[in-house]
Amino acid sequence: MTTPGTNTLIFRGGARSDAVSADDRGLAYGDGLFETLRAHRGTLPWWDAHWARLARGAARLRLRLPEQRQVRAEAAALLAQDPDAGVVKLIVTRGRGARGYAPAADAAPTWLLSRHPAPPAAAHGLQVRWCRTRLAVQPLLAGIKHCNRLEQVLARAECVEAGVDEGLLCDADGNVVSATSANLFVLREGRWTTPPLDRCGVAGVCRAQLLAPLQAHEARLDAAAVAAADAVFLCNAVRGILPLARLDARTWPPHPAVAAARRTLAQLHPAFALDLEHP
Amino acid sequence: MTTPGTNTLIFRGGARSDAVSADDRGLAYGDGLFETLRAHRGTLPWWDAHWARLARGAARLRLRLPEQRQVRAEAAALLAQDPDAGVVKLIVTRGRGARGYAPAADAAPTWLLSRHPAPPAAAHGLQVRWCRTRLAVQPLLAGIKHCNRLEQVLARAECVEAGVDEGLLCDADGNVVSATSANLFVLREGRWTTPPLDRCGVAGVCRAQLLAPLQAHEARLDAAAVAAADAVFLCNAVRGILPLARLDARTWPPHPAVAAARRTLAQLHPAFALDLEHP
Numbered sequence: 001m002t003t004p005g006t007n008t009l010i011f012r013g014g015a016r017s018d019a020v021s022a023d024d025r026g027l028a029y030g031d032g033l034f035e036t037l038r039a040h041r042g043t044l045p046w047w048d049a050h051w052a053r054l055a056r057g058a059a060r061l062r063l064r065l066p067e068q069r070q071v072r073a074e075a076a077a078l079l080a081q082d083p084d085a086g087v088v089k090l091i092v093t094r095g096r097g098a099r100g101y102a103p104a105a106d107a108a109p110t111w112l113l114s115r116h117p118a119p120p121a122a123a124h125g126l127q128v129r130w131c132r133t134r135l136a137v138q139p140l141l142a143g144i145k146h147c148n149r150l151e152q153v154l155a156r157a158e159c160v161e162a163g164v165d166e167g168l169l170c171d172a173d174g175n176v177v178s179a180t181s182a183n184l185f186v187l188r189e190g191r192w193t194t195p196p197l198d199r200c201g202v203a204g205v206c207r208a209q210l211l212a213p214l215q216a217h218e219a220r221l222d223a224a225a226v227a228a229a230d231a232v233f234l235c236n237a238v239r240g241i242l243p244l245a246r247l248d249a250r251t252w253p254p255h256p257a258v259a260a261a262r263r264t265l266a267q268l269h270p271a272f273a274l275d276l277e278h279p
Numbered sequence: 280m281t282t283p284g285t286n287t288l289i290f291r292g293g294a295r296s297d298a299v300s301a302d303d304r305g306l307a308y309g310d311g312l313f314e315t316l317r318a319h320r321g322t323l324p325w326w327d328a329h330w331a332r333l334a335r336g337a338a339r340l341r342l343r344l345p346e347q348r349q350v351r352a353e354a355a356a357l358l359a360q361d362p363d364a365g366v367v368k369l370i371v372t373r374g375r376g377a378r379g380y381a382p383a384a385d386a387a388p389t390w391l392l393s394r395h396p397a398p399p400a401a402a403h404g405l406q407v408r409w410c411r412t413r414l415a416v417q418p419l420l421a422g423i424k425h426c427n428r429l430e431q432v433l434a435r436a437e438c439v440e441a442g443v444d445e446g447l448l449c450d451a452d453g454n455v456v457s458a459t460s461a462n463l464f465v466l467r468e469g470r471w472t473t474p475p476l477d478r479c480g481v482a483g484v485c486r487a488q489l490l491a492p493l494q495a496h497e498a499r500l501d502a503a504a505v506a507a508a509d510a511v512f513l514c515n516a517v518r519g520i521l522p523l524a525r526l527d528a529r530t531w532p533p534h535p536a537v538a539a540a541r542r543t544l545a546q547l548h549p550a551f552a553l554d555l556e557h558p
Contacts, residue, residue, distance in 0.1 A: 019297070019298035020299050020301060022298075023393070026305075026306045027305045027306045027370065028313070029426060029427075029432055030426055031432050034307070061432075061433070062436065093306070099315070099366070100460065102438075112301050114302070134419075136415035136420075137415055137451060138415035140412060140433060147309055148309050148427035149307075149309065150309060150310060151420070153304075153308055153373075153380050154419060155380075156380035180380055181380055
């Protein structure tokens with residue numbers, strides 16, 4: 001049973017709930033985690049990888065997760081009502097709490113599942129800019145997909161204002177990290193490189209799936225290294241691989257290595273195979 | 280009309296709402312601001328200062344605020360139902376949004392008012408420790424009271440685990456910033472000093488009220504400077520001035536300059552005058 005019009009299910013612990021409580025710590029402090037999964041014909045092919053990242057985040061924040069089996073079954077039921085749904089989003093918060101930062105040890109987690117249309121495949125290369133917003137260096141929160149996302153909100157607002165598709169972000173020391181909602185791969189001397197995410201940024205599930213097949217390596221990059229690259233793409237688990245066509249004044253024509261990476265991705269997740277057939 | 284049991288009012292734009300929507304950006308991204316105000320006999324003596332900080336945060340985040348007049352009237356009505364309530368908390372979020380970081384330009388803000396008991400006055404000096412958690416340096420978010428508070432949640436969890444009353448936080452470069460939910464004043468050579476909040480931390484309303492009367496000045500401090508101070512207190516708008524009795528191995532006896540600061544505060548907010556009379 002879904003809430004009419006919103007396609008969203010809300011739970012507290014193991015039980016359905018009509019609404020998120022006003023004293024939920026997700027609302028008060030962004031005290032939660034989320035995952036956004038690409039669906040394919042009612043399935044979630046990368047479920048295990050998303051849950052593994054969620055579990056890493058929960059361990060870092062010492063936040064209780066709901067039972068994976070129940071969350072997965074509810075997600076499947078939500079998708080079954082609309083086989084054309086292309087995306088499932090899961091939010092898990094620390095649940096209700098009294099006023100104050102101290103986490104209650106025994107609160108049941110709040111979790112929300114929602115389904116959304118698939119985004120259109122990237123028909124053209126992305127137009128991208130460097131964001132003025134920089135990511136703060138915070139190793140305690142780096143890599144995990146937590147709900148403290150004001151930096152991304154500010155950076156994304158820059159992109160909207162500038163009329164570009166996405167924005168690239170550096171950390172406070174000038175290291176390139178990622179786009180606002182995608183990771184970054186650059187081709188240099190025939191090899192794919194992607195920045196490490198140990199100081200800030202989100203370790204994307206699509207990025208992790210691509211590392212081994214592309215024989216990519218992690219290395220810190222500055223802005224000049226990105227501009228000097230032979231090809232650049234962004235990736236995330238919802239939209240797959242998004243080639244860069246322009247970064248401020250720098251432009252890139254389509255590159256065969258990016259096309260090869262997209263074929264690799266198509267073998268890893270069937271939704272991205274369809275993207276290739278119907279770009 | 281309050282929601283029974285929770286003492287909370289929820290609004291979207293100018294209209295009452297039964298619940299926070301599942302797609303609220305406060306829940307998704309901590310995309311909001313909050314204020315926690317000390318009440319006194321049904322009034323909120325520092326309303327103007329709290330609203331001014333809220334407005335500064337809203338300008339920084341380009342977040343729409345509700346009408347101040349309505350928020351203030353609703354807060355007064357909420358307090359009128361329980362004249363013994365000691366605290367009012369206000370949360371304002373960017374309202375509902377589609378999936379993705381881009382802020383909707385036209386969303387009505389969501390806002391929540393809740394009333395809470397007054398905390399007990401500090402009968403003894405606080406037992407405090409240095410937190411392992413460090414605050415990331417992010418000038419874009421520094422000073423304002425936004426809802427991205429995972430660092431404070433982690434730091435507060437350290438304090439609970441260690442069995443201390445509060446914890447002091449340094450930034451990534453070793454500069455002392457504040458406690459987890461209070462600002463910090465240290466007495467050195469007869470003068471009160473408090474760290475600037477231009478790189479991280481929250482610029483507290485109580486701190487701002489005290490700066491001029493105490494002839495305090497802002498200066499960066501390292502941990503050694505705090506340990507070497509003749510007296511230290513924490514302060515926030517809910518609990519007023521909280522003297523430090525112990526910081527790890529360092530102890531401080533009661534200091535007449537702290538007692539003088541508490542008398543000064545009592546003249547600035549009548550709730551803290553009561554604290555002095557009934558410690």
